[in-house]
Amino acid sequence: MRRLVFTLGLIAAASTLVGCDALGIETATQINAKREAEARAIGSACRYALRGIEDCFASNSKAGKAAVFEGWKEMDQYMRDNQLVGLPASGNATTPGGDATTPPANDGEPTKPSRS
Numbered sequence: 001m002r003r004l005v006f007t008l009g010l011i012a013a014a015s016t017l018v019g020c021d022a023l024g025i026e027t028a029t030q031i032n033a034k035r036e037a038e039a040r041a042i043g044s045a046c047r048y049a050l051r052g053i054e055d056c057f058a059s060n061s062k063a064g065k066a067a068v069f070e071g072w073k074e075m076d077q078y079m080r081d082n083q084l085v086g087l088p089a090s091g092n093a094t095t096p097g098g099d100a101t102t103p104p105a106n107d108g109e110p111t112k113p114s115r116s
Contacts, residue, residue: 039063043071047079049089 044061046056053072057065079086
């Protein structure tokens with residue numbers, strides 16, 4: 001009788017442990033894969049925003065450099081293959097040929113067509 005109860009207890013414990021994935025408990029492998037995917041996405045976004053890889057590393061110091069670089073390279077190749085032009089980053093980042101501290105010439109207002 002004790003053996004039967006023990007066996008049933010082991011089966012019940014095993015069946016509850018199988019359900020850990022349904023509870024959202026992540027393993028170390030899953031966490032590392034998620035971090036790498038996020039770092040690759042950061043690198044891709046930096047390339048599309050016309051930011052240099054060094055600027056990307058500096059502004060995202062917690063992301064893994066190898067994965068950021070891999071994402072940057074992938075986006076670079078994709079943009080070259082499809083002849084895409086990136087969009088300059090808005091905000092505090094400097095853009096090529098401009099300074100982030102310089103205000104826009106028209107104070108941010110859209111230009112109005114002149115009536116002649």
